[in-house]
Amino acid sequence: MASLKSWVTIRENHHFSIANLPFGIIHSKYDASHRPAVAIGDLVLDLKAFSSHKGFSALPSLDISVFSQTSLNAFAALGRRVHGEVRSYLQDILSESTTHPDVLKDNEELKKAVLLPKHETKTHLPMAIGDFTDFFAGKNHAFNVGTMFRGPANALQPNYTHLPVGYHGRSSSIVNSGTPVRRPNGQIVLDPAADPKIPFFGPSRKLDFELELGAFLCTGNTLGDPIRIADAEEHIFGYVLMNDWSARDIQTWEYIPLGPFNAKNFATTISPWVVLAGALEPYKTHGIPNTNQLFPYLKETDSYTAFDIKLSVELTTAEESTSLISQTNAKWLLWSFPQMLAHHSAGGCAMRTGDLLGSGTISGEGEKELGSMLEMSQGGNREIWLRGMEVRRWLLDGDTVTLSGYAGEDEARVGFGECVGRVESAVIF
């Protein structure tokens, strides 16, 4: 892709280059209303203000009322073609060689009104999320965890390569990056060998993060009318980073036979800026190959179904010492989001604008490429070494987990920014 250059000053390797232009919801110091915006470098383009100042008059068929909403849902619902048009137009407006210099580049007054310094704005959840589904497509993660319980020969369950395993999550506890995360209380069995098992009730002692990629849907389907694999890509609005906080000890006791529940529903953090599917298109790559013969409803014609997104995880202690604890890549998925969507709706389940799909924990192949402490500490059985010789097996109160991710280089970097959460101590019952 020929690299665009913006008249906005953007430092090298900034996640929010002109090649990106992710969408989010902000409010600002001088306008408390929640409204759509686009991030460009260290600035934020206020789309409500921009559209009300006729910034989109070159796109006369665009319904600009979508930029007066408090979530991106109405914009998303316009569909992929419109997202592409709007993003291309904004790339033009913001580029050094813009064909419309009068609109913004040479309009100092409008610049002041619509381009806000990021530090004067605050982000909010970008979408109104109807339903949230978390998948388990990170094959290395599934293998690593399965090995702990059943050994390497039986690590993957028999269904694992036949269908994208997933479960319904909780949409009410999805929070924006920066929101503190309270350690959950729950029932925990300390001695798994005891018979009968005796739980106690108290704060989770095995609080973990999960590094995931999330996909937001722009359009859905009617109940009973499955999304076909060939059409699935068109239903994906864009992507965010996702931390699916997990209380491993609560999960062990509660999850039989109906799956994870309170172990997951206390918080799920996402990054605030939705990177549009179109912005990641140049970074499509192979996922983990599936050697299974797939059913037609899951078979993709294109084999570039994953994204080459470099992911990292940092852990910052209460004393503000930061350690890089993982570096991996979003390509380590056995199932693509279109496959997840085709499977999810195969029985007729209705998908809606704003629904969020999580990839499942993403782990690479090496031991520095793991997406959870469960894997890093091998179930709490060994220490994870941090800077200054501190150690962790699980998260402590006061720890901050920062997920980060980007594709591309220099002036064409397409990044997510950060997905951050700090652990607060549990409620005392």
Added chain:
Amino acid sequence: MASLKSWVTIRENHHFSIANLPFGIIHSKYDASHRPAVAIGDLVLDLKAFSSHKGFSALPSLDISVFSQTSLNAFAALGRRVHGEVRSYLQDILSESTTHPDVLKDNEELKKAVLLPKHETKTHLPMAIGDFTDFFAGKNHAFNVGTMFRGPANALQPNYTHLPVGYHGRSSSIVNSGTPVRRPNGQIVLDPAADPKIPFFGPSRKLDFELELGAFLCTGNTLGDPIRIADAEEHIFGYVLMNDWSARDIQTWEYIPLGPFNAKNFATTISPWVVLAGALEPYKTHGIPNTNQLFPYLKETDSYTAFDIKLSVELTTAEESTSLISQTNAKWLLWSFPQMLAHHSAGGCAMRTGDLLGSGTISGEGEKELGSMLEMSQGGNREIWLRGMEVRRWLLDGDTVTLSGYAGEDEARVGFGECVGRVESAVIF
């Protein structure tokens, strides 16, 4: 409770007596807007019209804008005290001995405007449902199903009596009674003994219903701030009947290790009229006793935590022959809804107005009191006999399942009406 008598003609044992006054959302022949209403006998009181004609002027502090909404959420969010006031006031207005005869009883013109014949109205989903959680509190059901897989000695999982097991469901596919239900396609393993297991993809051959009670929440909690057991009851708006349609064969293959997914998310049917918690108060009874020592966060002071609601299930074939296949009672639950709520939020999960909790399948103790065909046919191993010597093991295309339920007698009957769904044939892939 002294029995009220209404000036509205209501036949004996009608579900919608003056003692009930369930709330729903309707539209009518002459007004297509979706709006709140109350059912009384074969009439429907249009609350939008009633409030706009000053019907609630005797309750000056009531925010009547809640009756111009397209769901009951705004009304629910006002809280239990207000629901009680509104329901009492409407009971007075509708009673033969009303203290306000001028408001409606003697006002023929207003009667015509606000009391609509039910057949001229159509119901809609009563609430905007943020999240849906299905529990597994029907101990007899859990025991029956566990026995099939593990024998009676190990039928209940070790956690079963310690916490209300539940899983997150799918809110997008909750449908109003009467909505047709498409048989789902999915991956199915025909020979569970084969190694390796070979799935095929096609229509579920083991389509089942589940008889459940659903509870809608009126108020929620802030993320991180659990609902305490003593306060939980105040968060419950009211109850509906729920059919948690289930594809047993899809579930068997998909549910390991993360629980039911496509086996459940293709449709969940609820009855349209929300029976307010206050209306069921006189019918509280003991649930199934839990001999476990419970943690304080689950311990209730009152032991009348279930409801004496008579439940029935009818199956109507495509040829319109109807068989009563089950008669049971909503009291057959090990866990109460307040316990479910206290557990659900114990780790800090945010509950919201409009959230729906399902009880789990309700089965009594006898073989005519079962809440699913899975139990009636013992996993498909024996025939369920219908009228005219027809048999079923699972549902056929064209079958209609009708759940019904009520508490109380005669002029004080508090019923749910019906929760109906007809099975349509699967999409052809």
